[in-house]
Amino acid sequence: MKQTLLGSSKINVGAIGYGCWRFAESSLQEADRKIRTALDSGMTLIDTADIYGLGEARGFGGAEEVLGNVLQASPDLRGRMILATKGGIDAVRPYDTTYDYLMTAIDNSLARLKTSAVDLYQIHRPDITTHMAETARALNDIVLAGKARYIGVSNFTVSQTRALQAHLDTKIITTQPEFSALQQAPLIDGTLDWCQEMTATALAWSPLAGGRLFSENNPITETLDRLAEKHNATRTHIALAFTTHHGADVIPIIGTQKTERIIDSAKAGDIPLTARDFYDIVEAYRGEAMP
Numbered sequence: 039m040k041q042t043l044l045g046s047s048k049i050n051v052g053a054i055g056y057g058c059w060r061f062a063e064s065s066l067q068e069a070d071r072k073i074r075t076a077l078d079s080g081m082t083l084i085d086t087a088d089i090y091g092l093g094e095a096r097g098f099g100g101a102e103e104v105l106g107n108v109l110q111a112s113p114d115l116r117g118r119m120i121l122a123t124k125g126g127i128d129a130v131r132p133y134d135t136t137y138d139y140l141m142t143a144i145d146n147s148l149a150r151l152k153t154s155a156v157d158l159y160q161i162h163r164p165d166i167t168t169h170m171a172e173t174a175r176a177l178n179d180i181v182l183a184g185k186a187r188y189i190g191v192s193n194f195t196v197s198q199t200r201a202l203q204a205h206l207d208t209k210i211i212t213t214q215p216e217f218s219a220l221q222q223a224p225l226i227d228g229t230l231d232w233c234q235e236m237t238a239t240a241l242a243w244s245p246l247a248g249g250r251l252f253s254e255n256n257p258i259t260e261t262l263d264r265l266a267e268k269h270n271a272t273r274t275h276i277a278l279a280f281t282t283h284h285g286a287d288v289i290p291i292i293g294t295q296k297t298e299r300i301i302d303s304a305k306a307g308d309i310p311l312t313a314r315d316f317y318d319i320v321e322a323y324r325g326e327a328m329p
């Protein structure tokens with residue numbers, strides 16, 4: 039799979055990443071198989087969050103715990119992946135990015151993941167009751183202590199990202215918005231422009247719209263199917279290629295729990311989508327031609 043630099047860092051990752059949101063109910067053996075399949079397919083960025091698992095049997099921290107068990111059983115896997123996690127949602131408050139909360143959250147994440155550091159620590163959602171300077175102080179200390187190599191944000195507006203950046207000692211290297219053929223807000227809300235301004239990477243969450251792409255038939259899915267036929271590909275391939283063909287660096291984070299779909303999704307990296315194909319999908323979303 040094509041490699042791409044993660045923002046302004048020196049870290050190379052595969053052009054498609056694998057996410058662990060739906061992962062918390064996996065047995066050790068199943069989880070190991072999914073992670074190895076993703077890594078073998080070139081998806082070296084593995085994204086998780088402390089909240090994944092909430093509402094399921096394992097609860098808060100469940101997905102990190104399962105991934106940590108995989109890493110404990112096969113320590114060599116840690117070196118094969120760029121490990122990203124997130125903190126800042128406690129599900130009750132519901133967002134907390136105060137200094138004390140984050141300093142405890144990162145330690146708990148590292149303990150569950152059974153690793154001494156993550157490559158990327160992301161603020162999952164903005165906590166608008168906490169000053170960005172306080173959140174930044176925690177993130178600065180987390181990087182200084184070697185607990186995270188780099189910092190990212192998720193579900194932040196551009197102005198929130200800039201406000202946090204103003205107080206950080208390091209550059210924010212990623213932002214993680216929802217972005218897919220069915221959710222094209224990042225094209226116009228400034229997120230992808232900010233990425234180009236700052237040499238940051240956008241990690242597109244739910245690039246297949248969380249599976250909604252397969253239960254709907256509308257002008258967007260019809261366009262995807264038409265392009266799939268043209269490129270001898272599938273709706274999945276075209277939808278993922280759509281996210282990677284924006285001018286900014288976008289890495290879709292897929293979330294299927296089926297290993298055959300992980301392997302198949304990797305093919306999306308080779309689809310020669312044209313600019314016209316890309317604009318066709320944008321026009322289908324807009325419901326009108328480009329002005």
Ligand SMILES: NC(=O)c1ccc[n+]([C@@H]2O[C@H](COP(=O)([O-])OP(=O)(O)OC[C@H]3O[C@@H](n4cnc5c(N)ncnc54)[C@H](OP(=O)(O)O)[C@@H]3O)[C@@H](O)[C@H]2O)c1
Pocket residue numbers: 056057058059060085086162192193214242243244245246247248249250252274291292293294295296299
């Ligand atoms: N930052 C945030 O706030 C945030 C929020 C949500 C997600 N994320 C990140 O993004 C990652 C991916 O999210 P996601 O799981 O929603 O991504 P996704 O890849 O858009 O959706 C995955 C879902 O689509 C289904 N699917 C895939 N291919 C299919 C097909 N051909 N036919 C029918 N269904 C199909 C999968 O079912 P199967 O398992 O049966 O294949 C799964 O339920 C997460 O793991 C997480 O890392 C971040």
